[in-house]
Amino acid sequence: MKRHTIALGGAGLMLGVSLLAIPAQELTGELPDPPAFAAQSEPNFVSVGDILEYKALPEYHEPDWVTQKYVDAGTLPPVKDRLPKEPLVFKTGDMPDGIGVYGDTLRHVIGGRPEGWNYIGGQSQGWGGIDIGLSECLTRTGPLFEVKADELEPLPNLAKSWEWSEDGHELTMHLIEGAKWSDGDPFDAEDVMFYWNDNVQDSNVTAVPSGTGTPERFGVNTKLEALDPYTIKWTFEEVRPTQYLYAMAYDSFCPGPSHILKPEHPKYNADNTYEQYKNAFPPEFMNMPVMGAWVPVEYRPDDIIVMRRNAYYWKVDEAGNQLPYLNELHYRLSTWADRDVQTVAGSADFSNLEQAESFVESLKRSAEPTAPARLQFGARTIGYALRMNFSANGWGEPDARGQAIRELNRDLDFRKAVSIALDRQRLGESLVRGPFTAIYPGGLYAGTTYYDKASTVYYPYNIDAANALLDGLGLTDTDGNGIRNLAGGGGDVEITLLANTDYGTDTNLAEGVIAQLEPLGIRVIANFQTGTARDDLAQSGQFDWTIERQGSEMVSVVQGTTMLAPTGPRTHPFHKAGTDGTLDLLPFEQELVDAVNAFITTSDNAERVELMKTYQHLFTENVYSVGLTQYPGALIVNKRFANIPAGAPIFMFNWAEDNIMRERVFVPADKQADFELHPETLPGAPGGAGPV
Ligand code: GLA
Numbered sequence: 241m242k243r244h245t246i247a248l249g250g251a252g253l254m255l256g257v258s259l260l261a262i263p264a265q266e267l268t269g270e271l272p273d274p275p276a277f278a279a280q281s282e283p284n285f286v287s288v289g290d291i292l293e294y295k296a297l298p299e300y301h302e303p304d305w306v307t308q309k310y311v312d313a314g315t316l317p318p319v320k321d322r323l324p325k326e327p328l329v330f331k332t333g334d335m336p337d338g339i340g341v342y343g344d345t346l347r348h349v350i351g352g353r354p355e356g357w358n359y360i361g362g363q364s365q366g367w368g369g370i371d372i373g374l375s376e377c378l379t380r381t382g383p384l385f386e387v388k389a390d391e392l393e394p395l396p397n398l399a400k401s402w403e404w405s406e407d408g409h410e411l412t413m414h415l416i417e418g419a420k421w422s423d424g425d426p427f428d429a430e431d432v433m434f435y436w437n438d439n440v441q442d443s444n445v446t447a448v449p450s451g452t453g454t455p456e457r458f459g460v461n462t463k464l465e466a467l468d469p470y471t472i473k474w475t476f477e478e479v480r481p482t483q484y485l486y487a488m489a490y491d492s493f494c495p496g497p498s499h500i501l502k503p504e505h506p507k508y509n510a511d512n513t514y515e516q517y518k519n520a521f522p523p524e525f526m527n528m529p530v531m532g533a534w535v536p537v538e539y540r541p542d543d544i545i546v547m548r549r550n551a552y553y554w555k556v557d558e559a560g561n562q563l564p565y566l567n568e569l570h571y572r573l574s575t576w577a578d579r580d581v582q583t584v585a586g587s588a589d590f591s592n593l594e595q596a597e598s599f600v601e602s603l604k605r606s607a608e609p610t611a612p613a614r615l616q617f618g619a620r621t622i623g624y625a626l627r628m629n630f631s632a633n634g635w636g637e638p639d640a641r642g643q644a645i646r647e648l649n650r651d652l653d654f655r656k657a658v659s660i661a662l663d664r665q666r667l668g669e670s671l672v673r674g675p676f677t678a679i680y681p682g683g684l685y686a687g688t689t690y691y692d693k694a695s696t697v698y699y700p701y702n703i704d705a706a707n708a709l710l711d712g713l714g715l716t717d718t719d720g721n722g723i724r725n726l727a728g729g730g731g732d733v734e735i736t737l738l739a740n741t742d743y744g745t746d747t748n749l750a751e752g753v754i755a756q757l758e759p760l761g762i763r764v765i766a767n768f769q770t771g772t773a774r775d776d777l778a779q780s781g782q783f784d785w786t787i788e789r790q791g792s793e794m795v796s797v798v799q800g801t802t803m804l805a806p807t808g809p810r811t812h813p814f815h816k817a818g819t820d821g822t823l824d825l826l827p828f829e830q831e832l833v834d835a836v837n838a839f840i841t842t843s844d845n846a847e848r849v850e851l852m853k854t855y856q857h858l859f860t861e862n863v864y865s866v867g868l869t870q871y872p873g874a875l876i877v878n879k880r881f882a883n884i885p886a887g888a889p890i891f892m893f894n895w896a897e898d899n900i901m902r903e904r905v906f907v908p909a910d911k912q913a914d915f916e917l918h919p920e921t922l923p924g925a926p927g928g929a930g931p932v
Pocket of ligand 1: 367368369370372576592594897
């Protein structure tokens with residue numbers, strides 16, 4: 241370990257361990273402001289009531305072929321009988337191009353693969369907006385990017401309205417009345433209660449593929465009951481925790497079709513195991529009943545999933561046209577990078593340009609007048625961090641080596657050493673040159689509502705000090721192989737780094753980090769896994785470190801708030817409860833939890849701002865995770881589509897697939913293309929091979 245001997249000088253080595261500790265202030269530095277990069281379009285800010293309302297309209301319409309081929313033939317009830325008593329009505333004033341026309345296809349490309357259709361039972365459909373489109377949730381947050389900041393509250397969705405009791409402990413929600421699943425079965429409180437009782441509350445089920453369908457997400461000891469088929473009542477320990485309205489949106493409260501899921505659940509089916517329940521609806525199972533606007537009707541492995549319009553969809557425009565306007569959706573099963581390439585080239589229609597490595601090429605092509613797609617950059621809401629596993633009491637059942645790494649992860653000097661051994665400027669530039677990436681010290685993102693620069697502690701690159709910190713921890717290279725050894729004559733400090741191979745950015749950053757940590761004398765070993773496998777390992781705690789693109793809680797704060805700290809045994813991405821069900825929180829983590837819980841219980845905005853300053857300070861001072869880089873994403877949409885809202889970010893409260901409200905998107909008649917694979921057909925019976 242020549243390098244750090246030089247850095248410390250002979251005197252340092254003779255002084256002994258305790259004197260090597262470096263005062264914190266010497267490690268901090270001025271955080272450079274992110275390079276100027278203006279988002280390319282701003283939303284037209286509106287109130288929730290400007291976007292939608294629920295009401296009966298004098299008449300309803302549907303595509304002519306639906307009436308002619310299905311209703312007139314007697315195989316489908318008339319549209320007015322398929323719609324709820326008071327459908328959700330999108331207001332024309334908020335539709336950039338107004339009332340649309342029927343037809344055409346939205347062609348998505350995704351990098352993931354479907355595990356099956358039991359979404360609430362934990363199966364992923366491969367992301368990229370496929371599950372967002374299938375699942376409708378009690379509330380909705382994607383479109384909030386265009387809601388005025390002082391009126392911010394989730395949009396009603398399956399819950400059409402709600403009221404709080406006077407003491408603030410009870411929230412009564414009214415479900416949309418008379419809405420139906422895509423197979424015609426009524427949607428009601430039974431679906432909601434099945435999700436809550438037998439998925440969220442049943443610890444044998446990982447409710448929803450991200451694992452966020454946990455009881456704690458809705459508050460400790462929260463209760464939910466059905467008062468009648470269209471009324472549910474929440475009881476909270478807290479007073480008026482409006483925060484949980486966000487948890488009732490995608491992806492943690494989107495009920496599944498209880499009429500076909502219940503018979504597979506072990507509680508109602510003694511022959512089934514939980515594994516069988518989860519896997520009861522494999523990708524080949526077609527016409528899975530959904531509340532979303534399109535239903536899967538065709539699946540070809542590694543090729544495509546095709547969806548057709550849901551004849552029972554419960555949303556309309558102000559002229560009474562049943563939505564969606566688009567007849568078909570495609571999900572090509574390819575790679576995330578291919579999504580960018582194809583959308584820019586015009587062979588696909590939609591992409592979230594989020595892998596910084598493809599920015600320059602995509603920008604060039606999109607700037608040409610003949611470009612088929614529009615590309616628009618938004619704010620810097622994509623951020624990557626190195627996250628360390630904080631559990632020392634058994635989460636993920638580490639072996640002795642793993643346990644030793646957990647102990648290191650819990651040591652502030654160790655985390656600081658790792659943090660200052662990384663040159664974030666270089667990491668960002670290795671992805672893309674130009675004004676895109678910014679140094680990200682961790683915590684809330686610069687440019688978002690609750691970010692406060694003055695509360696952000698930044699430890700700049702300083703490899704010599706990093707080495708000194710590790711020396712101070714007694715991690716020296718006792719066997720002379722260039723790798724530090726664990727204190728007390730232990731083995732080499734070897735750390736595995738979990739990352740997702742579905743994205744070039746994840747593995748590029750991981751490789752950059754591995755290389756930059758070499759001079760620190762620790763060996764970081766890549767554990768590169770495909771998305772689904774990575775998520776399983778991460779959720780079950782089987783990792784030392786991970787590098788990942790962070791969730792919406794770091795952007796919006798009000799979304800996924802309970803995930804900002806280990807507020808419950810199963811809520812937090814890198815610190816869940818150990819084998820005995822308890823959380824071994826460090827003192828500063830307890831302070832983080834307290835700040836987050838206080839944030840949830842107060843609706844006083846000034847207080848919330850202060851609490852998030854506290855959070856940011858605790859987070860960054862203690863290097864709760866090692867921030868790496870932060871950059872903007874661009875939304876790429878084919879130019880033939882109308883009703884794409886101005887300023888729609890690829891990621892804020894939710895992904896762009898929700899933000900743009902696909903059910904209102906349409907293609908003007910003179911621009912319609914001929915991409916439908918199953919023209920003039922509707923989804924068939926559940927399980928059936930395809931559309932009828
Ligand atoms: C993946 C993609 C994102 C977005 C989401 C939607 O994570 O990388 O761009 O499409 O899926 O869930």
